[in-house]
Amino acid sequence: xxxxxxxxxxxxxxxxxxxxxxxxxxxxxxxxxxxxxxxxxxxxxxxxxxxxxxxxxxxxxxxxxxxxxxxxxxxxxxxxxxxxxxxxxxxxxxxxxxxxxxxxxxxxxxxxxxxxxxxxxxxxxxxxxxxxxxxxxxxxxxxxxxxxxxxxxxxxxxxxxxxxxxxxxxxxxxxxxxxxxxxxxxxxxxxxxxxxxxxxxxxxxxxxxxxxxxxxxxxxxxxxxxxxxxxxxxxxxxxxxxxxxxxxxxxxxxxxxxxxxxxxxxxxxxxxxxxxxxxxxxxxxxxxxxxxxxxxxxxxxxxxxxxxxxxxxxxxxxxxxxxxxxxxxxxxxxxxxxxxxxxxxxxxxxxxxxxxxxxxxxxxxxxxxxxxxxxxxxx
Numbered sequence: 001x002x003x004x005x006x007x008x009x010x011x012x013x014x015x016x017x018x019x020x021x022x023x024x025x026x027x028x029x030x031x032x033x034x035x036x037x038x039x040x041x042x043x044x045x046x047x048x049x050x051x052x053x054x055x056x057x058x059x060x061x062x063x064x065x066x067x068x069x070x071x072x073x074x075x076x077x078x079x080x081x082x083x084x085x086x087x088x089x090x091x092x093x094x095x096x097x098x099x100x101x102x103x104x105x106x107x108x109x110x111x112x113x114x115x116x117x118x119x120x121x122x123x124x125x126x127x128x129x130x131x132x133x134x135x136x137x138x139x140x141x142x143x144x145x146x147x148x149x150x151x152x153x154x155x156x157x158x159x160x161x162x163x164x165x166x167x168x169x170x171x172x173x174x175x176x177x178x179x180x181x182x183x184x185x186x187x188x189x190x191x192x193x194x195x196x197x198x199x200x201x202x203x204x205x206x207x208x209x210x211x212x213x214x215x216x217x218x219x220x221x222x223x224x225x226x227x228x229x230x231x232x233x234x235x236x237x238x239x240x241x242x243x244x245x246x247x248x249x250x251x252x253x254x255x256x257x258x259x260x261x262x263x264x265x266x267x268x269x270x271x272x273x274x275x276x277x278x279x280x281x282x283x284x285x286x287x288x289x290x291x292x293x294x295x296x297x298x299x300x301x302x303x304x305x306x307x308x309x310x311x312x313x314x315x316x317x318x319x320x321x322x323x324x325x326x327x328x329x330x331x332x333x334x335x336x337x338x339x340x341x342x343x344x345x346x347x348x349x350x351x352x353x354x355x356x357x358x359x360x361x362x363x364x365x366x367x368x369x370x371x372x373x374x375x376x377x378x379x
Contacts, residue, residue, distance in 0.1 A: 002027035008106035009033025012264030019294035081356035116205030138221030145172035149226030263289035323352025
């Protein structure tokens with residue numbers, strides 16, 4: 001009987017295990033996670049759960065009894081310390097070794113940290129600690145105006161905190177959305193009382209504040225570091241798998257070893273639509289990538305070519321984003337101030353789209369991106 005081992009018990013790993021059973025695999029499935037919590041979804045940690053609007057039980061991928069019902073060997077609080085590719089074995093932190101026929105790596109990413117007393121947001125425990133800190137009120141300084149930074153800022157303001165966001169780029173989300181749409185998010189946060197310090201770097205996190213590169217010191221009761229995440233590739237690299245920005249895979253999510261696969265935040269996979277490898281750190285990639293990898297492990301023909309997708313809710317702004325803006329040379333916005341669709345174009349062709357407070361249009365936007373065609377005339 002074959003044994004499939006999944007290293008990383010997050011959304012991608014849990015959905016891969018589910019898919020293996022749904023597709024009729026009757027061998028042994030072992031799902032190994034370093035955290036003590038059973039697999040859960042991360043978006044609520046910076047959105048509804050952080051804001052106290054979601055119950056704890058609703059963040060989990062499956063109910064606790066599901067794993068036993070599906071005969072999935074879920075091992076929590078266990079760390080894989082090594083992979084022996086030739087021997088088809090993984091080493092565990094208790095000194096034992098486990099054999100596998102096929103291996104899926106879904107180890108995700110870890111938040112980049114800053115020296116000093118700065119919170120990060122990646123786990124359930126992180127979210128609960130921040131929620132408690134925000135409930136106490138006071139002054140919050142958030143370093144980084146990316147998705148995590150802005151969602152944390154919104155949660156802190158809604159809890160009644162005084163919030164300052166420090167970002168070295170000229171607008172929030174500058175690298176992802178560019179200045180045109182970054183300014184939209186800046187205006188939303190300013191309207192809700194967030195003090196944005198743009199074009200300024202944080203030099204040091206001190207015991208009771210943050211010192212900026214300008215020499216100014218911002219007093220703070222709580223500091224959040226939202227400065228990005230790094231893929232957890234060390235295990236793969238030490239095993240001898242090919243690694244770039246993430247674990248390199250083909251469009252079927254196969255790594256450089258034929259019996260090892262990777263999915264989710266940790267995978268840098270060839271994307272046929274873009275003709276290059278992408279590493280996507282968003283919920284939809286874990287949700288869809290885990291099942292695709294499972295099917296590939298089963299020998300099915302798989303081409304994982306999902307259009308990258310992300311969503312956020314901040315104050316009165318709800319947004320869905322599709323595509324990849326890299327290399328854009330034009331932005332077209334259709335609609336009003338906080339109810340519009342934005343399109344990023346390169347050489348007249350749509351490469352990304354974002355609908356703000358406009359719903360049920362994602363499929364249309366993604367079809368337009370896939371078509372490689374121009375933006376149609378406005379009705």
